[in-house]
Amino acid sequence: MTLPAELDHWQADLSAFLAYLKHERGYSDKTLSSYQLQLSAVASQVAEQANHWVELTETQLQLHISSCRKSLKARSLALRVASLRSFYRYLVQQGKLKENPASYLQVPKFDKPLPKNLDxxxxxxxxxxxxxxxxxxxxxxxxxxxxxxxxxxxxxxxxxxxxxxxxxxxxxxxxxxxxxxxxxxxxxxxxxxxxxxxxxxxxxxxxxxxxxxxxxxxxxxxxxxxxxxxxxxxxxxxxxxxxxxxxxxxxxxxxxxxxxxxxxxxxxxxxxxxxxxxxxxxxxxxxxxxxxxxxxxxxxxxx
Structure with a gap:
């Protein structure tokens, strides 16, 4: 999922983050695609509330997660929260924020299905x-x-x-x-x-x-x-x-x-x-x- 041209200023930090995960952390293409999909969806839905990632507050992020409860399953919501936490941790490391607003986001619990095995x-x-x-x-x-x-x-x-x-x-x-x-x-x-x-x-x-x-x-x-x-x-x-x-x-x-x-x-x-x-x-x-x-x-x- 690529952000529209009017959100290029949101895309810049996201692209830098994905490049960091690929070259510094060695993440797979599948994982990178998942991060991009989740974070692009966030940017598209909250762009009216702020001009940039660094302007979003913990309350705004929590309201976004809450608004997605009907459209996303618990596992997808957990993935979105994990993506936000990792992304904002990166922005803090880059000196663009002092604190991570996604650190304490609440996400619904879900039961992990037990993997099956052969005897x-x-x-x-x-x-x-x-x-x-x-x-x-x-x-x-x-x-x-x-x-x-x-x-x-x-x-x-x-x-x-x-x-x-x-x-x-x-x-x-x-x-x-x-x-x-x-x-x-x-x-x-x-x-x-x-x-x-x-x-x-x-x-x-x-x-x-x-x-x-x-x-x-x-x-x-x-x-x-x-x-x-x-x-x-x-x-x-x-x-x-x-x-x-x-x-x-x-x-x-x-x-x-x-x-x-x-x-x-x-x-x-x-x-x-x-x-x-x-x-x-x-x-x-x-x-x-x-x-x-x-x-x-x-x-x-x-x-």
Whole structure:
């Protein structure tokens, strides 16, 4: 969403903010587009009340958020408030404001839907297919195994290169959100599946020879292609629910947490900046929490 010409003086700071997020913070194009959409909508709706971002007060911003309650869902409102807080924090850093008027904006609470996951038997069934006579099946199995083995995001898997793998230590270096890097272990089955794929990969090398996973068009495999292949194998293997890459990441996190009860370690493996994100992501059930409590708390340990 681009602001009309009469709001060019609003657009200047917004464009500078987006450039800062892209070049200084390493935000993805998808995130930048979301920020631009939210903040452009604000400018378009409040332009009659002020001449510039710095003139808007906390009260005016809160009235704007309140006026959007009927037209926007709670999640969208929360995104708009988060965008405003981040943008005004940037304006304060630039010395254009002394205080952030969006710091204390009230936003309605919403229930985050719990991500779905496969159980261990379903994962084993998904990964139990023959690849001996099909190079693409060989590639797809390596993709599925790596998703489940290391909990990669879709963007992280697609952007992975051959040199990112340390074969001697069975590790892979990935670039996550904000271009932050982390190093993850690769499980034994995933290592074997990737090595099988590398035996036939040369037939697909083209424009990006460094890419770990390639397509029939001899390009780096795309996000959409991975999503389609994951769905294809879910259907071929007779899984009841629609399967997507994020569900495999969530299954990895859930099974790791169920086995280890180490929330902090799972947070590191997933690359979450905030522990609260991991808690929601892995939806610890009450029985698991009670078990951890009984085993850990000095006044709860059973003799």
């Amino acid at each position: 261990v038997d379903q994962v084993n069934h998904l990964l139990d297919f023959d690849t001996s006579e099909d190079a693409l099946a060989c590639r797809d199995k390596a993709i599925l195994e790596l998703f489940y083995s290391s909990g990669l995001r879709l963007d992280e898997l697609v952007s992975a290169n051959l040199q990112d793998i340390d074969w001697s230590e069975a590790l892979i270096r990935v670039r996550g959100k904000g271009n932050k890097q982390r190093v993850l272990p690769i499980g034994r089955m995933a290592v074997a599946a990737i090595k099988d794929w590398l035996k036939v990969r040369s037939a697909y090398v083209g424009t990006e020879p460094e890419a770990l996973f390639l397509s029939k068009q001899k390009n780096r495999i795309s996000n959409r292609q991975v999503q389609q292949r994951v769905k294809l194998w879910s259907e071929r293997q007779g899984l009841a629910q629609h399967l997507h890459p994020h569900m495999l990441r969530h299954s990895f996190a859930t099974h790791m947490l169920e086995s280890s009860s180490d929330l902090r370690a799972v947070q590191e493996l997933l690359g979450h900046a905030n522990l609260n994100t991991t808690q929601v992501y892995t939806h610890l059930d009450f029985q698991q929490l009670a078990k951890v409590y009984d085993n850990a708390h000095p006044r709860a340990k059973k003799k």
